[in-house]
Amino acid sequence: MLAVKTDKLVKCYGKFKAVDDLNLHVEKGEIYGLLGPNGAGKTTAIKVLSGLIKKTSGTAKVLDIEVPNKLVSGNVGYMPQETAAYIGLTVHQNIEFFGKLFGLDKEHIAKREKELLEFIDLTDWRDELVQNLSGGMKHRVSLACALIHEPDILFLDEPTVGVDPKLRIKFWKFFTKMKENGTTVIITTHYMDEARRCDRVGFMRQGKLIAEGVPEVLMKETGTDSLEDAFLKYADIERPPVRPGVK
Template identity: 45%
Template sequence: MPNQEMIVSTKNVSKIFGKQHVLKNISLDIFSGEIFGFLGPSGAGKTTLVKQLVGLELPSEGEIYVFNEKMPSLPMIEKIGYMAQSDALYEELSAKENLEFFASLYGLKKKHRQARIREVMEIVELTDHLNKLVSNYSGGMKRRLSLAIALLHEPKLLILDEPTVGIDPVLRQSIWNAFYELKKKGTAFIVTTHVMDEAEKCDRLAMIRGGQLIAVGTPEELKNNTHSATIEEAFLFYGGAKHENFSVSN
């Protein structure tokens, strides 16, 4: 992708907890306007890796650069939207109060803040629940609110850890359509998933198993290179195991 700006670069990144090697020599480049997926079963190391990209964890070895800044870097927070696997919401507050709080952290001015709150709640189809306490939200609604918060400040890089788990297929498609629109404006996405049809929606995929990259390429390249009809078959070819915790859809 020579004409696109490099957004993320990892160089020989490893992570060791005690005697456990969670990540092993991960080297990747990710570009602007790209939806890049990390595909792998639970425990493969996807969440550990994205936490390092955001700066929440340090690699044991190797280096990570985001927008040419070595991570962790506080100034990079304003350029990154991060949605964790676990929802970090204030349940005693309403959805609007949560959005107001995070908007203030991002430095959004009052007039622009209100417009962005409306826009992101429309994307996740929660406009009618804006004033409801988060404690009264379902699990799927909380995921959608977390996604809205990640989108609030129009970051140039969105890092989303299994963003559509618990969200119904129709809304999931609507959310992906919103991703495609942002992609056209140059926003880069990093999405972790263990859902096969979601992996197919990415421009490129990194298949991860046991903390190691086992393949990187477009979904079509990965299927063609392994003479596979599906991404799941390609993953199994590259070194997956039949019992891996994958699913075809949510």
């Protein structure tokens, strides 16, 4: 069973096709990066997969269940691009609230909260209102809320924006650890150095997946030494999605 599978997925806003014929196959326990410029359709694709918006046509399955479906929501963690934490609540109250939404008991929430606060380096800020935190700190709270229930699949939309480089490294170590525990991570990012840490990446442009594969293979195939250059090469080629190494 694939963690995520889409076939000919289309999402339109009026006449505009934000996601166009997307065929995405993500294995369980994989870190999959969606790369592309603004407006490429990465966020829309993640929103459809998280069950936030309805698709226009095609299929979109998460853990073999067609989304949107509340059955799958309990196994999914979603961190949107916006801070999306309750600024009028403290860090603790935010984490506790999301824990309760996922049906965790008090003890479980307390244990996870302690771990997560250490991980996001906000233990000393536990009882501070989120509105008083810096942008990067708010982002970290948002990440903690997505992780509270140890989801099987984690959708992260630009999770490291506004996070200092030192903490970004820490984030990625954590994502790798989650992958080792069997969690599937689907991530969108602008940072190409980060994208190289993914098991596989998919290049998106104008709603379409123009290429996907292991970062090193994509670079090798295009004869480039960065994913950014590789993306530009693929973006110039008018042809169906290229999957180097896949016969």
